[in-house]
Amino acid sequence: MSSEFTFKLLATDGKARRGEITMPRGTIRTPAFMPVGTGGTVKAMYMDQVRGVGADIILGNTYHLMLRPGAERVAKLGGLHDFARWPHPILTDSGGFQVMSLSKLRKLSEKGVTFRSHIDGAPYEMSPERSIEIQGLLDSDIQMQLDECTALPSTPKEIQRAMEMSLRWAERCKTAFGDQPGKAMFGIVQGGDIPDMRVRSAQALTGLELKGYAVGGLAVGEPQEVMLDMLDITCPELPQEKPRYLMGVGTPDDIIKSVARGIDMFDCVMPTRAGRHGLAYTRRGKVNLRNARHADDPRPLDEESDCPAARDYSRAYLHHLVRSGEALGAMLLTWNNLSYYQHLMSEIRASIEAGRFADRTTEISEGWARGDI
Numbered sequence: 350m351s352s353e354f355t356f357k358l359l360a361t362d363g364k365a366r367r368g369e370i371t372m373p374r375g376t377i378r379t380p381a382f383m384p385v386g387t388g389g390t391v392k393a394m395y396m397d398q399v400r401g402v403g404a405d406i407i408l409g410n411t412y413h414l415m416l417r418p419g420a421e422r423v424a425k426l427g428g429l430h431d432f433a434r435w436p437h438p439i440l441t442d443s444g445g446f447q448v449m450s451l452s453k454l455r456k457l458s459e460k461g462v463t464f465r466s467h468i469d470g471a472p473y474e475m476s477p478e479r480s481i482e483i484q485g486l487l488d489s490d491i492q493m494q495l496d497e498c499t500a501l502p503s504t505p506k507e508i509q510r511a512m513e514m515s516l517r518w519a520e521r522c523k524t525a526f527g528d529q530p531g532k533a534m535f536g537i538v539q540g541g542d543i544p545d546m547r548v549r550s551a552q553a554l555t556g557l558e559l560k561g562y563a564v565g566g567l568a569v570g571e572p573q574e575v576m577l578d579m580l581d582i583t584c585p586e587l588p589q590e591k592p593r594y595l596m597g598v599g600t601p602d603d604i605i606k607s608v609a610r611g612i613d614m615f616d617c618v619m620p621t622r623a624g625r626h627g628l629a630y631t632r633r634g635k636v637n638l639r640n641a642r643h644a645d646d647p648r649p650l651d652e653e654s655d656c657p658a659a660r661d662y663s664r665a666y667l668h669h670l671v672r673s674g675e676a677l678g679a680m681l682l683t684w685n686n687l688s689y690y691q692h693l694m695s696e697i698r699a700s701i702e703a704g705r706f707a708d709r710t711t712e713i714s715e716g717w718a719r720g721d722i
């Protein structure tokens with residue numbers, strides 16, 4: 350364990366990077382996938398299982414936790430790690446994105462954002478300083494700046510306004526965060542789908558000499574090609590020696606193509622949400638267990654998997670659970686999906702170390718191409 354937050358580049362293969370973040374609560378092997386634990390729980394999973402599938406870090410959400418159970422209450426109870434029984438690193442999103450996508454009657458100004466809770470309509474204010482304060486109360490290990498994520502498509506004027514305000518908020522968050530050895534605050538690159546806005550944002554954030562950088566404002570409905578083009582523009586402008594985190598991404602194919610462009614960290618609700626909706630990710634593609642064709646299929650999802658959910662249960666049983674709305678269906682498929690995602694990340698890391706990233710990921714994609722089996 351390290352008392353400091355450090356990032357080490359261990360190997361590269363083209364623009365793909367194999368690295369390691371060390372911090373007091375543990376080591377994060379990159380490229381890393383962070384299971385989403387929005388309200389202090391990775392839905393339908395025990396935290397021991399989350400650790401058991403190979404996750405080094407999970408994501409929490411400032412917006413959800415400040416509304417319920419409340420940041421001060423979590424702090425009084427010893428912080429999010431003790432509260433949720435997850436002793437390893439936690440990264441918390443800052444809340445701006447969730448306010449804009451979930452809350453009601455939200456108003457955005459230089460000061461911050463005012464909004465009403467989507468739970469009970471109560472009024473709240475969130476400034477850059479309050480977002481960092483809440484993330485501190487949660488005892489978050491990696492804290493995200495408060496930013497404004499513009500929807501795509503948006504006008505150049507709108508994209509520039511939001512990008513420039515996010516830069517000012519990054520400076521305020523850096524000041525509010527201060528110097529917390531062993532913890533980190535990441536800036537978030539904005540700039541929509543406009544190359545020179547992306548460059549300006551990345552260069553200005555690099556000038557703040559932060560411990561890590563997220564690429565935000567993507568995975569907001571734009572075609573994958575646009576997202577990848579923005580990574581081609583943004584990553585070269587970020588420091589080689591700092592971790593890069595692509596927010597909200599993504600499918601296995603998104604992840605492979607983003608690692609190939611220099612991204613180190615990912616988070617996405619896809620594997621957990623899909624699991625709750627009866628969808629299983631496997632080495633040979635996706636399997637929709639709602640489909641009646643599985644009703645008599647005695648085969649497991651993947652007889653070679655080391656995850657009991659993939660190896661020990663028939664598709665017929667999983668189909669039955671999903672169609673009956675049994676909680677165990679969501680539990681087993683979430684377990685399978687997170688195991689698949691962590692196995693994918695482990696394969697990606699090993700292939701970069703071996704200088705075989707391009708070949709191995711082609712083999713992985715060909716496995717999916719064989720389609721739903």
Ligand SMILES: N#Cc1ccc(CCNc2nc3cc4nc(N)[nH]c(=O)c4cc3[nH]2)cc1
Pocket residue numbers: 442443444445446493496497498537564565566567568569596597598599617618619622623
């Ligand atoms: N199932 C499913 C599913 C649902 C939604 C998504 C899209 C998630 N995309 C996304 N999350 C984000 C979080 C973000 N947080 C912040 N603070 N800033 C962002 O620009 C940002 C951008 C994001 N883009 C992807 C998969």
